Every structure is written in structure tokens, then in C-alpha cells.
Amino acid sequence: MTELKLPSIDYAALSPILIMLGVALLGVLVEAFVPRRHRHLTQLSLALVAVLGALVMVVFNADERLVTIGGAIAVDGPTLFLQGAILVLAAMALLLIGERSVERGGAFVAQAAVTAESADDRRQAEGSNGTTEVYPLTTFAIGGMLIFVAANDLLTMFIALEVFSLPLYLLCALARRRRLLSQEAAMKYFLLGAYASAFFLFGVALVYGFTAGMPNRTAGVDLATVHAAVKDSPASPVLLFAGMALLAIGLLFKAAAAPFHVWTPDVYQGAPTPVTAFMAACTKVAAFGALLRVFHVAFADAAWDFTPILGAVAVLTMLVGAVLAVTQTDIKRLLAYSSIANAGYLLVGVLAPTGEGVAGTMFYLAAYGFSVLAAFAVVTLVRDADGEATHLSRWAGLGRRSPFYAGVFTFILLAFAGIPLTSGFMSKFAVFGPALENGQAWLVVAGVLTSMVLAFPYLRVVVMMWLSEPGDATPTVTVPGGLTATALMIGVVATLVLGVLPAPLLDLATDAATFVR
Amino acid sequence: MSDFPFLSVLTVAPLVGALVVAFLPRRRPELAKQVALGWSLLVLALSVVMWVSFQVGGDRLQFRESYPWIPTWGVSFTFAADGIALVMLMLIAVLVPLVILASWHDAESSKRSVPVYFALLLVLECTMIGVFAAADVFLFYVFFEVMLVPMYFLIGSYGGHQRQYAAVKFFLYSLVGGLFMLAAVIGLWVVGGKTFDWQALTQVDISTGTERWLFLGFFLAFAIKAPFFPFHTWLPDAGGAAPAGAAALLVGVLDKVGTFGILRYCLPLFPEASKWFAPWALALGLIGIIYAALLAVGQSDLKRLVSYTSIAHFGFIGVGIFAFTTQAGTGAVLYMLNHGLATGLLFLVVGMLITRRGSALIKDFGGAGKLVPLLAGVLFFAGLASLALPGTAPFVSEFLVLIGTFTVNKPVAVIATLGIILAAAYVLWMVQRTTQGTLNPELATVEAMRRDLSLREKVVVAPLIALIVLLGFYPKPVTDVINPAVQATMQDVGKSDPAPEVGNVQEASR
Known part of the structure; x- marks a missing residue:
């Protein structure tokens, strides 16, 4: 029997992840033990404190460059930058999630189990406070994202994928208004997401098979082994290509790249808007963080093989996002297609095989996150008696009714x-520059x-x-509570400053x- | 005095003014107008000081300032002006106060905020100055794109009939050109060794194929902006829908960014490609001269007519640039200035007529000269300047372009001369149908048409008329400033003027 050696664990380097997951568990206990009327405040402050604490630890770790717990987690520049970005954006998203003055009781349903559109449902829609389970769910998701961008082996990456995806599926279903739409969105997201996860897992298995049989190295799915295998594995490259393709499908699904984007408009539209904002900003960062790591670390030497395919995906994504955005009549769907197109631009950055490409992509992710959060924050404010007025025709003349918020949105x-x-301009430059430098003019064009x-x-x-005249149907912009106002201002100021x-x-x-590595 | 950071102060000053004006209370529109006017006059005063301290015969680029901006990408706030830019800056500084004065009551009729209108004009001035003062390609691009935003709102919020359509068309056309240029800017940055400094980039050797693609990227943006045929269709819509003041700036200054860009960026940065594409550019210029003039003859809307005349004039400027002689180049730059003055005046006068009549259609006028003789006289003068009558400034520039072109390319010069005849046709016919002949009885019933030029309007047109006459007789102060810059540009392209031919004289003496 071989002796079991415990891997060394650098707790300080892992602390952001540990804080988030620990507080998420604490949040579950709060649900059980704290009286209902105190829960909202307790949960919100707990989640915010956790995010800020984790952010402090990320800053504190800024100079760490190491691989820990047996090669499962890599703490390096991209990890720390992306974790920082996720945490800042998540803090803003939490502010939106915690807002309760724009709509009485918040954007979330009080009891998700009540049948939609039944008499009970109408009663709870009247203004009973929204469920507070959203905070531990969000915290779990954030924790999962932090692992996802740091995962240094494919299995850890898969687990992280599930840890942040499952709470998101649930969060999508918790809208207070238009609950059927919300539940449908969650169902679609869950089914397709489960599919994508299966693809990813199957890809991991194939890559594992590919790494077998190398001299002096045991098979494994940590990125260093995969990297070595790409160079000199005796196994058939078919395994590698198939594995790579399946992994890419799993990741591109989360990144909302075409042709794996079909869930995006429905889910963005159906989910409660604060959750949509959270997904558009943080999930994007996490998904592209993982894409960067997988393709720049594990498969770097197969760049000649994957670049044309992923390039085609990027072009398709940009095209689909841009062209379909033109026909949209709902602001949330429009932003969804815009988010798809942005995934295409981000892929251009991912495909530039240099440090500048990585830097450009990371800059883009952070900058886009701020803008998109601010955009959805405005969407939560434009409302009438039936909740958010998301149909574009309803926004006619908003500039006259509420010049400030219309100006911000413009x-x-x-x-x-x-x-x-x-x-937005700086980000585009940041990804197009390295792409052109590496001869990918077609992607830039x-x-x-x-x-x-x-x-x-x-x-x-x-x-x-x-330029349109306001009609009778033009809603007014609700004066935002402090939380939404703060998130909105951070987003707008960051967009300007960056x-x-x-x-x-x-x-x-x-x-x-x-x-x- | 030349140590003073003229260009950055000139760029920032209107922006500060715009913020001040925008935050003035909406209930006190008069105050906003006065502050905006005062501010633009300050900018004018500073520009005059800058003009005086420009050393004719000194360095090509003067008043150079540079501050780091994004070191990672080699981007800096670099400002510098050559003679060409200086002339354009002066034109902006002169036009903006006049436009503000001319638009005194324009914003009130639109039910929208009056202070915002004047704030937008000042923001536009900031971006226009920036685009001519930038000596960093990235900075130039930034101003080039941002310029669209205030103009978009000026047309879209304060314009007339079909303003939404015109504003969107204007924005999208320019954005399309701008994005092609963005790709070329990035390409230039990559081949230029990651710098955006204009002077450094002129030294870079680029392979022929790349150079041609990059040239096309820039040229397309400038050809849309100028606009040259066949990218011109946005201008009549935008010019027709914009309030007269904004239209004067749009055609008088904004479009010059296109021709200025060709002179400052296409020619020096891509000299070989410029020569290679020159026949095509000349052809576009010629088609523009003839085609736009023919369309202008057929217009029934005054502002659209003036827009089409501008497209014809831009054809002349294009021909002057791509003839590659100092004479034609100087003529083209002078044309940019004179066209700004003459067409600016024409737009403003036409605007005054339209405001009085409440309609822009030519058929709604007729015999207006009997009601408002002074205004009709100014319109006639502006028309004559626009058709380049000798004695007015545009004549000098048009003549320079034609003889400069004639020395190297006779057919082009001959065809371009046809444009002069057509110009006479569209201008004189327009003047005849609006102000001459029998009085349109409907016109006489419009109360406003009985008021001739007010003092404010006289103050608006007088300086422009004076400048047009002055530069028509004595253009030397301006040509002295332009000439060295154009010569340097022609040297960049590697074209020297043909030696004067003396063959015939020798033959005769033999």
C-alpha cells in the first residue's frame, strides 16, 4: 500500500476562495437561525463583508505566484486580476440584488415554491419581502467563480463550473414578476447548462486519455501534464482534438459564444434583472478566465490547430450578436445579444497568443463588467405599475422625462x-491591437x-x-435607493475613468x- | 510667447465653457447665450494671439506639447500645428462666435433646453479644435470619433424636418468610416513599432501591400467625412435637417476634417500608396464636381442645395490635393478656408431666410428682394463668393487649384473647369428664384418676411463678408502660412513641382 502524502496547502493564497465559501455556508445557517425580519440586512451585510474581505486578501496576495494543493489551484497574475475583477463586480451586483426600495420587497419572489399565477402567488406579489436565500446562493456562485479562474487542473475546473452554475440556475427562477418567464429561463439554462457540463466532462476524459503513455510522466489532467502531452504524447491527436473541442464547447457555452449562445437572450430576459447583471458581468469574467487559462497554458502549443476554429467561432459570435441585436424590441434581449457580440470581441483577445492578448482580454472583461452592470441597473429603474418596462417602445421620450438617467444610459x-x-473604445483597442500584431487581421476586420x-x-x-416624443405609455424612472444608485455610479464612473x-x-x-504552470 | 501651451488651452477652454453653460439654469436662456458668446470670443482672442506668434518660415510643426497618456500603448497627448492646421483653427475660432450669434433664437423654436444647445456648440468647438491640433494619431482618432456625438444631438434634437433620420444617417456613415480607420490606426501602430507619434510614424517604412491597405482605411474615413462621391449621400440629409448654425459648422469645418486628414495623414504617412491611388482619388473628385453640381441645380430645398454645392467644392479640394503640386495643394488648403467662410455665410443667410419664411423650399420664396433687400443682397454676395467670382476669396483658391493641376494633368483641369460653369448655373438660378422676379403673393403675407437684417444679423454677416473680400484681394498672409506646410507635405510624397516650361519661348527666338 502506497503511503498517502498530503499536499501542502497555502491557506493565505486560497483565502479569497475560503472566505467566500465559508461565508456562503454561514449564510445557510443564518437562514436557519436568524429571525426573518433581520435576515435581509444580516445576509446582505454578511455577503458584502465577505466580498470585501476576499478582495482585501486578493490585494494582499498581489505578488503571489504559486501552485498549491497538489497542483489543483494556481495563484498567479491572471488569477488574481480576474478574482479581483469578479469580486468588485460581484459587490456591485450584490448591491443591485439587495435593493428593496425600487420595488417593494425586492426583485425576488418570497416563496419560489408557490405555483405561479395562483391566488397565493398574487398575494405574495403584493409586497411580501423577497427570499433571502439569494445571498448564500450568490456567495456560493462567487466562490465557484473564484475557483474557476484559478483552477489548474481540468477536474477542479469542472467542479468549480458546477459550484457556480447550480446557484445561478436557481437564481434565474426567483423573479418576483413574470414568474413563468423566469422559471422557463431557469429550466432552459439548467438543461442546456447540464449538457454543456457533460460535454466538458467528456472532454476532460478524452484529454486524460491523451496524456497517457508519455515517458517519465503519469497521466493526469493538470494543465502542466496536458501541456507536456501536447508536445510529446504518443497518443493519437484525434483524442486531443476531440477533447479540446468538447472542453471548448463547455466553456464557450458559459461565455455565450455562438453557436452555443441560444440560451442567452431567454435567460437574460427571464431572470431577475439584478441576476442578469451578475451573470453578464461575473460569469463572463469567469468563463473567459478559464478559456484563457485552458488555451494559453494547457493547449498553448496546439495554437495552430485551434486558432482557425476558435477564430471562426469568434467571427460567428460577433455576427450573430450584432445582426440579431438589430431586430430586438426588448431592452434586456438587446443587451443579451450585445453581450454575445462582446463575447466575440473577447475571443479575439483570447486568440492573440501573447501576454498583451491576455492583458487586453482581462482589461476588456473588467471594463465591460462595469458598463453592463450599470446598464442593467438603469433597466431596473425604468418601470411602471407592472414592474420593469423592458419593451423598447416604452422607452420613447425617456430623455424628456428623466434626462439624468437617460443621459447615463446613453x-x-x-x-x-x-x-x-x-x-468600450479602450477595450476594443486592447484586444484588436494584439490580434493584429499576431497577424490575425481577419478577426480585426x-x-x-x-x-x-x-x-x-x-x-x-x-x-x-x-429624439422621440414621450407618449402616455412612457414610464417614469423610479428614484433609486442608495444601493442601486451606488452600483450605478460606480459602473458609470468606471466606464468614464477607464x-x-x-x-x-x-x-x-x-x-x-x-x-x- | 510661443512657450504658451496654446493648443491644449484652446482645446480645453471650450469644454470648460460648455460645462459652465450646461449648468446654467434652464430658465435663464439669455444668460447662457451671453456666456457662450463671451467664451467663444475669448477662444477667438487666444487664437488670434496664436496666429500672431506662429513663425512663418519656422518649424513645420509649432506649439508642440506632449504629455503622457497611456504609456503602455505609446499614446500621449501630443498637440502641434502646422500652417494648414493653424488656418483651420483660425477658421473654427472665427466661425463659432458667429454661429452662436446667428443661432440666437434657433433653439427656442425647438421646445428643448436652450443652454444645452449652446453647450453642445461649445463641445463641438472643443472636439473640432482637438482634431486639428492633435499630432498623435490615437488622439486624432479620439477627437475624430467624439466629434460625432455633439453633432448628432445638435441635428437630432434641434434640427428640422426628418431630423431623426438625418442624425442617425450622419452618425452611422461617419462611424463606419471611423471604424475602418480604427483598423488602419491599429495596423499603423503595429507596423510603426507601437508608437502613435505622428512625426515618428512619418519615418516608418511600410511594405507596399500593407501601405495600400492602411491608406484605404484612412482614406475611406476621410472620404466619407469630406464627403467625396460616392460617400456623400449623408450630407444633404444632415445639412438639410440641421439647424442653420450647426449646418454652417458641419459643412464649414467638420467636413474639412476629411480633407485635412488626407493632407496630414494619408499623404505623409503613406506616400507611395497616395501616389498609387491618386488617379482614383482624382476621378472621385472630378465626378463629385460635376455630379454634385448637376444635382444642386435640381434641388428644391435651399439647405440641401447648399449641401450639394459643398460636395462639388470638396471635389475641387480633392483634385487640388491629389494633383501633387504646391500650387494646387496651397489652393486646396486655401479653398478649405474660403469654403468655410463662403459656405458658412451662405448657410447662415439661407438660415435667416428660412427662419423668416418658415419653409426651406425655394418655391415658397420668389421676389424676396423686394421685401428684404439687404438680406437678398447678402445672399447674392454669398452666392457669388460660392461660385468663385473674381474679387472674392474662393476665386483665388479655385484658380490656384486649376492652374496647379493644369501644369501636371491637363484633362483633369479642363473637366474641373466645367464645374465653374455649373456653379454659376446653380447659384444664379437659386438667387433668381428666391429673391428676384415678381413677388410671390404668399410671401408678402408673412409678417416676418418684412423685417430686414437686424443688428445682430448684420454683426454676423459683416465679418464674413469683410474676410471674403479681403482674402479675395490680398490672400498673402494666409498663403504664406500655408505654403511651407504644403511644400513639406509634397516633399513627403516625393513630388516636386514641374520646372517651368520655356520650350516655346526658345522656339520663337530661334
């Missing part, structure tokens, strides 16, 4: 369109062409808000762009 749309002096198409739907919203003075964050990303 600014964010200009950022999405990539107009200079917004973070595709990016530029789709940006033109994509400008049209954004512009249409601007026209709606400013557009005017991107140098500090860009330097941070550039310094952090090296992976450990």
Missing part, C-alpha cells in the same frame, strides 16, 4: 458602441465590421430616448498577464 450605450473616451452593425441598435435606443485614464488598470493587467 453614455453606457456609447461605451458599448466603442466611442472614444469610454472604456470582422470585429470592425460587426461593430458597425452593432452601433445601429444602440443608436436606435438613443434615438428612442432623446475610457479617459486607462493606464493604471492597463498596466496592472499587463503586469499580471503571465500564467504559472
Whole structure:
């Protein structure tokens, strides 16, 4: 019997993850033991404190570059940068989730188990407080994302994928209004997500098979072994390509890249808007963090093989996102398609095989996260008696009714369109520059062409808000509570600051762009 | 005095003014107008000081300032102006106060916030100054794109009939060009060794194929902006829908960014490609001259007519640039200035007529000269300047372009000359149908049409008329500033002027 050796564990390096998961468990206990009327405040502050604590630990670890717990977790520049980004964005999302003054009782249903549209349901819609389980669920999801971007072997990555996906499926189903739509969204997301996870797992198995049989090395799915196997495994490359493709499908699903994007509009539309914001910002960071790590660390030497395919996926994603965004009439669906197109631009950054490509992608992720959170924050505010007024025709003349919020939203749309002096422009430059430098002019041209198409739907919203006359159906913008206002302001200010003075964050990303193996 | 950071102060000042104006209380529109006017006059005063301290015959780029911005990408706030940019900056500084004064009551009729209108004008001035003052390609691009935003809202919020359609079309057309340019800018950055500094980039050797693609990226953006045929269709819509003041700035200055960009970026950065594409550019210019002039003849809307005349004029400027002689180049730059003055005046006067009549259709006028003789006279003068009558400034520039072109390319010069005849047709016919002939009885019933130029309007048109006449007789101060810059640009392209031909003289003496 071989002796079991315990791997060494660097608890300090893991502390952000441990804090999030620990507090998530604590949150479950709070649900059990704290009286109902105190729960909301307790849970919200607990979650925020956890996020801030984890953020402090990420900053504290800023110079760590190591692999720990037996090679399962890598703490390096990209990990720390992306964990920091996830935590900051998650804090903003938590503010949106915790808002209870815009809608009485918050955006979440009080009892998800009550049959939708029954008499009981109507009673609870009247204003009973929303469920507080959302906070531990969110905290679990954040914890899972932190592991996901740090995972240094494919199995850990899979577990992290499940840890952050399962809470998200649940969160999607918890909308207070339009519950059938919300439940349908959750169901779709869950079924397709489960599929994608299965693909990922099968890919892991194939890659494991591929790594077998190397001289002087045992088979394994840690990224270093996979990297070595790509160079000199005697196994058939079919295993590698099939495995790589299946892994990519799993990851691209989470990243909402075409043709694995079909869930996105439905889920973004059906989910409670704060959860949509959380997914659009944080899930994107996590998914692309994992994509970066898998393709820049494990499969770096197979770049010649995957670049054309992933490049085609990127072009398709940009096209689908941009073209379908043009036809949308619902603001949340429009933002969903815009998010798909942005996944395409991010893929352009992922495919640039240099540190600059990694830095550009990470900068893009952070910048986009801020903007998209702010955009959804505005969406939560535009409402009438039936909840959010998401149909675009309802936004006509909003600029006259509420010039400030319409102005803020216009600014964010200009950022999405990539107009200079917004973070959107700097991000585009950050990913297109390295791509062109590495001879991928076709991706840049595709990016530029789709940006033109994509400008049209954004512009249409601007026209709606400013140049149309307000009608009777134009809702007013609810004065936001402190939480939403804070999140919105952070998002807008970050969009402006990253557009005017991107140098500090860009330097941070550039310094952090090296992976450990 | 040349140590003073003229260009950055000039760029920032209007923005500060815009913020001040925007936050003035909405209930006090008069105050907002006065502050905006005062601010733009300050900018004008500073520009005059800058003009005086520009050393003719000194360095090509003067007033250079540079501050780091994004070191990772080699981006910096670098400002510098050559003679061409200086002339354009001066044009902006002169036009903006006049436009503000001319638009005194325009915003009130639109039910929208009056202070915001004037704030937008000042923001536009900031971006226009920035785009001409930038000597960093990234910075130039930033201003080039941001410029769209205030103009979009000026057209879309304060414009007339079909303003939404026109604003969106304007924005999308320009954005399309801009994004192609973005790809080229990134490409230039990569081949140029990750710098955006204009001077450093002019030294870079680029392979022929790459150079042509990059040239196309830039040229497309500029050709849409200018606009050259066949990218011109947005201008009549935008010019027709924009409030007269904004239209004067749109056609007078904003579109010059296109021709300026070709001179400052396409030619020096991609000299070989410029020569290779020159025949195509000349052809586009010629088609523009003839085609736009023919369309102008057929227009029934005054503002659209003026827009089409501009497209024809841009054809002349394009021909002047791509003829690659100093004479034609100087003529083209001078044309940019004179066209700004003449068409600016024409737009403003037409705007005054339209405001009085409440309609932009030519058929709603007729014999207006009998009611408002002074206004009709100014319209006639502006028209004559626009068709380049000798004695007005545009004549000098048009003549320079034609003789400069004639020395190297006779057919082009001959075809371009046809444009002059057509110009006479569209201008004189327009003047005749609006102000001459029998008085349209409906016109006489409009109360406002009985008021001739007010003092405010006289103050608006007088400086422009004076400048047009002055530069028509004595363009030397301006040509002295332009000439060295154009010569340097032609050297970048590697074209020297053909030696004067003396063959015929020798033959005669033999």
C-alpha cells in the first residue's frame, strides 16, 4: 500500500476562495437561525463583508505566484486580476440584488415554491419581502467563480463550473414578476447548462486519455501534464482534438459564444434583472478566465490547430450578436445579444497568443463588467405599475422625462458602441491591437465590421430616448435607493475613468498577464 | 510667447465653457447665450494671439506639447500645428462666435433646453479644435470619433424636418468610416513599432501591400467625412435637417476634417500608396464636381442645395490635393478656408431666410428682394463668393487649384473647369428664384418676411463678408502660412513641382 502524502496547502493564497465559501455556508445557517425580519440586512451585510474581505486578501496576495494543493489551484497574475475583477463586480451586483426600495420587497419572489399565477402567488406579489436565500446562493456562485479562474487542473475546473452554475440556475427562477418567464429561463439554462457540463466532462476524459503513455510522466489532467502531452504524447491527436473541442464547447457555452449562445437572450430576459447583471458581468469574467487559462497554458502549443476554429467561432459570435441585436424590441434581449457580440470581441483577445492578448482580454472583461452592470441597473429603474418596462417602445421620450438617467444610459450605450473616451473604445483597442500584431487581421476586420452593425441598435435606443416624443405609455424612472444608485455610479464612473485614464488598470493587467504552470 | 501651451488651452477652454453653460439654469436662456458668446470670443482672442506668434518660415510643426497618456500603448497627448492646421483653427475660432450669434433664437423654436444647445456648440468647438491640433494619431482618432456625438444631438434634437433620420444617417456613415480607420490606426501602430507619434510614424517604412491597405482605411474615413462621391449621400440629409448654425459648422469645418486628414495623414504617412491611388482619388473628385453640381441645380430645398454645392467644392479640394503640386495643394488648403467662410455665410443667410419664411423650399420664396433687400443682397454676395467670382476669396483658391493641376494633368483641369460653369448655373438660378422676379403673393403675407437684417444679423454677416473680400484681394498672409506646410507635405510624397516650361519661348527666338 502506497503511503498517502498530503499536499501542502497555502491557506493565505486560497483565502479569497475560503472566505467566500465559508461565508456562503454561514449564510445557510443564518437562514436557519436568524429571525426573518433581520435576515435581509444580516445576509446582505454578511455577503458584502465577505466580498470585501476576499478582495482585501486578493490585494494582499498581489505578488503571489504559486501552485498549491497538489497542483489543483494556481495563484498567479491572471488569477488574481480576474478574482479581483469578479469580486468588485460581484459587490456591485450584490448591491443591485439587495435593493428593496425600487420595488417593494425586492426583485425576488418570497416563496419560489408557490405555483405561479395562483391566488397565493398574487398575494405574495403584493409586497411580501423577497427570499433571502439569494445571498448564500450568490456567495456560493462567487466562490465557484473564484475557483474557476484559478483552477489548474481540468477536474477542479469542472467542479468549480458546477459550484457556480447550480446557484445561478436557481437564481434565474426567483423573479418576483413574470414568474413563468423566469422559471422557463431557469429550466432552459439548467438543461442546456447540464449538457454543456457533460460535454466538458467528456472532454476532460478524452484529454486524460491523451496524456497517457508519455515517458517519465503519469497521466493526469493538470494543465502542466496536458501541456507536456501536447508536445510529446504518443497518443493519437484525434483524442486531443476531440477533447479540446468538447472542453471548448463547455466553456464557450458559459461565455455565450455562438453557436452555443441560444440560451442567452431567454435567460437574460427571464431572470431577475439584478441576476442578469451578475451573470453578464461575473460569469463572463469567469468563463473567459478559464478559456484563457485552458488555451494559453494547457493547449498553448496546439495554437495552430485551434486558432482557425476558435477564430471562426469568434467571427460567428460577433455576427450573430450584432445582426440579431438589430431586430430586438426588448431592452434586456438587446443587451443579451450585445453581450454575445462582446463575447466575440473577447475571443479575439483570447486568440492573440501573447501576454498583451491576455492583458487586453482581462482589461476588456473588467471594463465591460462595469458598463453592463450599470446598464442593467438603469433597466431596473425604468418601470411602471407592472414592474420593469423592458419593451423598447416604452422607452420613447425617456430623455424628456428623466434626462439624468437617460443621459447615463446613453453614455453606457456609447461605451458599448466603442466611442472614444469610454472604456468600450479602450477595450476594443486592447484586444484588436494584439490580434493584429499576431497577424490575425481577419478577426480585426470582422470585429470592425460587426461593430458597425452593432452601433445601429444602440443608436436606435438613443434615438428612442432623446429624439422621440414621450407618449402616455412612457414610464417614469423610479428614484433609486442608495444601493442601486451606488452600483450605478460606480459602473458609470468606471466606464468614464477607464475610457479617459486607462493606464493604471492597463498596466496592472499587463503586469499580471503571465500564467504559472 | 510661443512657450504658451496654446493648443491644449484652446482645446480645453471650450469644454470648460460648455460645462459652465450646461449648468446654467434652464430658465435663464439669455444668460447662457451671453456666456457662450463671451467664451467663444475669448477662444477667438487666444487664437488670434496664436496666429500672431506662429513663425512663418519656422518649424513645420509649432506649439508642440506632449504629455503622457497611456504609456503602455505609446499614446500621449501630443498637440502641434502646422500652417494648414493653424488656418483651420483660425477658421473654427472665427466661425463659432458667429454661429452662436446667428443661432440666437434657433433653439427656442425647438421646445428643448436652450443652454444645452449652446453647450453642445461649445463641445463641438472643443472636439473640432482637438482634431486639428492633435499630432498623435490615437488622439486624432479620439477627437475624430467624439466629434460625432455633439453633432448628432445638435441635428437630432434641434434640427428640422426628418431630423431623426438625418442624425442617425450622419452618425452611422461617419462611424463606419471611423471604424475602418480604427483598423488602419491599429495596423499603423503595429507596423510603426507601437508608437502613435505622428512625426515618428512619418519615418516608418511600410511594405507596399500593407501601405495600400492602411491608406484605404484612412482614406475611406476621410472620404466619407469630406464627403467625396460616392460617400456623400449623408450630407444633404444632415445639412438639410440641421439647424442653420450647426449646418454652417458641419459643412464649414467638420467636413474639412476629411480633407485635412488626407493632407496630414494619408499623404505623409503613406506616400507611395497616395501616389498609387491618386488617379482614383482624382476621378472621385472630378465626378463629385460635376455630379454634385448637376444635382444642386435640381434641388428644391435651399439647405440641401447648399449641401450639394459643398460636395462639388470638396471635389475641387480633392483634385487640388491629389494633383501633387504646391500650387494646387496651397489652393486646396486655401479653398478649405474660403469654403468655410463662403459656405458658412451662405448657410447662415439661407438660415435667416428660412427662419423668416418658415419653409426651406425655394418655391415658397420668389421676389424676396423686394421685401428684404439687404438680406437678398447678402445672399447674392454669398452666392457669388460660392461660385468663385473674381474679387472674392474662393476665386483665388479655385484658380490656384486649376492652374496647379493644369501644369501636371491637363484633362483633369479642363473637366474641373466645367464645374465653374455649373456653379454659376446653380447659384444664379437659386438667387433668381428666391429673391428676384415678381413677388410671390404668399410671401408678402408673412409678417416676418418684412423685417430686414437686424443688428445682430448684420454683426454676423459683416465679418464674413469683410474676410471674403479681403482674402479675395490680398490672400498673402494666409498663403504664406500655408505654403511651407504644403511644400513639406509634397516633399513627403516625393513630388516636386514641374520646372517651368520655356520650350516655346526658345522656339520663337530661334
